[in-house]
Amino acid sequence: MDFIKESLKELCSLMTVSGFEKKSRTRLFEIARQYFDEVSEDSFGNFVFVKKSLNNNAPRLMIDAHFDMVGMMVTDILEGGFLSVTNIGGLDTRILPSAEVTVYSKREIYGLISSIPPHLSKSGSKSSVPTLEELYIDTGYSVDELKELVPVGAPVVINGEYTELQNGFVAAASLDDKACVCAVFDAVRRISAEELKYDIYVTVSAQEETGKCGAALSACRIRPQMAIITDVNFGAIEGDKDYDSIVCGKGASVDISALTDRKLTRGVMRLLDKEGVQYQRICEPSYTYTNNDLVSVTGEGIPTVLMSIPLRSMHTPVETVCLKDIRSLADILIRVAYTEKTDLEAI
Amino acid sequence: MKELLKKLSEEFGPSGYEDRVRSVIREYIERDLPKNCEIAEDRVGNLYFHVINRDKPRLMINAHMDEVGFMVKGITEDGFLRFGCVGGMNPLVLGAKRVVSERGIKGIISAKPIHLLTNDEKKQLPKVDDMFIDIGATSKEDAEKYADIGDYFIFDSGYVEYGDGFIKCKALDDRHGCAIMCKLIDAIKQGADTEYDLWFAFTCREEISYSSARCASEYVNPDYALVIESKAVQDIYGVDDEKKVCILGDGAIVSFMDNSTVYDKDMVNKLISICKKNNIPYQLNKYISGGNDSSAIQKSICGVRVGLISAPSRYIHSRANVVKYTDLEAMYEIALGLIKE
Numbered sequence: 115m116d117f118i119k120e121s122l123k124e125l126c127s128l129m130t131v132s133g134f135e136k137k138s139r140t141r142l143f144e145i146a147r148q149y150f151d152e153v154s155e156d157s158f159g160n161f162v163f164v165k166k167s168l169n170n171n172a173p174r175l176m177i178d179a180h181f182d183m184v185g186m187m188v189t190d191i192l193e194g195g196f197l198s199v200t201n202i203g204g205l206d207t208r209i210l211p212s213a214e215v216t217v218y219s220k221r222e223i224y225g226l227i228s229s230i231p232p233h234l235s236k237s238g239s240k241s242s243v244p245t246l247e248e249l250y251i252d253t254g255y256s257v258d259e260l261k262e263l264v265p266v267g268a269p270v271v272i273n274g275e276y277t278e279l280q281n282g283f284v285a286a287a288s289l290d291d292k293a294c295v296c297a298v299f300d301a302v303r304r305i306s307a308e309e310l311k312y313d314i315y316v317t318v319s320a321q322e323e324t325g326k327c328g329a330a331l332s333a334c335r336i337r338p339q340m341a342i343i344t345d346v347n348f349g350a351i352e353g354d355k356d357y358d359s360i361v362c363g364k365g366a367s368v369d370i371s372a373l374t375d376r377k378l379t380r381g382v383m384r385l386l387d388k389e390g391v392q393y394q395r396i397c398e399p400s401y402t403y404t405n406n407d408l409v410s411v412t413g414e415g416i417p418t419v420l421m422s423i424p425l426r427s428m429h430t431p432v433e434t435v436c437l438k439d440i441r442s443l444a445d446i447l448i449r450v451a452y453t454e455k456t457d458l459e460a461i
Numbered sequence: 462m463k464e465l466l467k468k469l470s471e472e473f474g475p476s477g478y479e480d481r482v483r484s485v486i487r488e489y490i491e492r493d494l495p496k497n498c499e500i501a502e503d504r505v506g507n508l509y510f511h512v513i514n515r516d517k518p519r520l521m522i523n524a525h526m527d528e529v530g531f532m533v534k535g536i537t538e539d540g541f542l543r544f545g546c547v548g549g550m551n552p553l554v555l556g557a558k559r560v561v562s563e564r565g566i567k568g569i570i571s572a573k574p575i576h577l578l579t580n581d582e583k584k585q586l587p588k589v590d591d592m593f594i595d596i597g598a599t600s601k602e603d604a605e606k607y608a609d610i611g612d613y614f615i616f617d618s619g620y621v622e623y624g625d626g627f628i629k630c631k632a633l634d635d636r637h638g639c640a641i642m643c644k645l646i647d648a649i650k651q652g653a654d655t656e657y658d659l660w661f662a663f664t665c666r667e668e669i670s671y672s673s674a675r676c677a678s679e680y681v682n683p684d685y686a687l688v689i690e691s692k693a694v695q696d697i698y699g700v701d702d703e704k705k706v707c708i709l710g711d712g713a714i715v716s717f718m719d720n721s722t723v724y725d726k727d728m729v730n731k732l733i734s735i736c737k738k739n740n741i742p743y744q745l746n747k748y749i750s751g752g753n754d755s756s757a758i759q760k761s762i763c764g765v766r767v768g769l770i771s772a773p774s775r776y777i778h779s780r781a782n783v784v785k786y787t788d789l790e791a792m793y794e795i796a797l798g799l800i801k802e
Contacts, residue, residue, distance in 0.1 A: 208586075211551075228776070255624045351572075
């Protein structure tokens, strides 16, 4: 668990706002080189890491976890040292007021997201949620200084430092989907090449939060015989229906959808049942709203399995996961990597 | 003063649990206590530093020690903490914020993620009743190991200096007032003269209807009182000028009136004359809003002549209070001027 804790903390500290993943390429490569035979990147900004099996004709298994995170982009520099911003990916403006941010320009600039209390709001409405147009980043600089410091188009991270809670729970920004990146690294690190039935192509993909096309573009190049997409899914909170959510701390889930491969998915579940591995199940009957939906129909089609780590407070700077679930996903990935595809389908 | 301000602002002290802030202040003001000074605490937890000048008119200078916070009201079967606010807070500044309890247990304020809200729900302001504190507990029984009903939480948000002399922290309202008073006490210890029987009162529970300042006033029985406070201003982009209230960096705010108090005209004039005489930057409040301990003090005993100086502050009652350091320096100078008059 020490590996998971340490590497997760570092992964979450990397700036990877969708479209700006390359800012953290150097460090990611340094980490990946410890566990993989090959590291590379493509023109879209996906990072691809390969772990070879000892078998020369092994099929290719793609395992995807997206690297990017939601964030914002500077759209204007305003009087009084404020910045207007637009969202990159889906943001909940109800949690933004008084959040701390980092603006990435020539240097990293600290800022706060402003708020106007309802009694002073322009609309005068006490019951309306502020739109992003009504929120500004307070930098504490004069407008002239700010124009020197920050170009329009600079990306902005909503700060969410890694915080340890009880029972191995942690809160941080970008656990969606760094928790899965961490699980995949943990799996590959522990996989023995002798037992490995596939050449593993790990895609740490770009821009899931802004269109989900990164992983599909990687898949197009890799042409894997099988792909496992890993992402986060909603961790249950009070009042959620138990059949519609997975529970943090009870293991990773296998997600069942019309857009995943039925036989492989069922094969994975039977394998885990047979080996007595704890996992959860959740149904996403049609769209999964993950990289799976495009990867599965890439090229002539790729059989996919979707696995999730339960996460609470999604798309906030305090996304919360249980480290045990990261280890659980890694364990599941290892079992699958040790099992021939034909055996999975036959189970 | 910045070092002290950081220490005080980061200390745990929601209304009704000012003990730790009081200890820090007491330890600070007790050092090298001069013979003509004494320190006292009253029954509600207010802390006093008294410069004894019994035949002189009595001046009380006051700042409150408490900050807004949260209290655990219940624990759900799943191990989440239901809470209520201690002091007034806009639910919009609560979502997805880090908090920490009196026992040092870290948590986050969580709620249903936006993806799972209906379109109608997305347009509504979040309600405290829909939020909970997530400490990573696995069940009610597990959560009870880390928190109990009645436990206090506060924002987990540290001291940061940013931009051109701006300071952000939780609880700057009104720990900057406490820090200024500590520095005034330092000045007294270093020989600053005063024409008053001078009391510094560090008060409790301001965030709940200024409730303990009344006790302080009864305890001290002052002729005059000066309250040192934060004033919520909105000098941010997009706000109409008349609603900005005041501007950070334009100096201390001298108030003639707010929603709780019409200030004593002689006190207001005296404060302004001190500013003019000493070239201290000050501004008048341009929008009537808010209230503070002065309301309770003014209406205590048989009436007290009360004045107010405040730091223009952005985003008060959130995890990120913001003040500008030069405004705090101006407040210190005004108060020092008043003590010497």
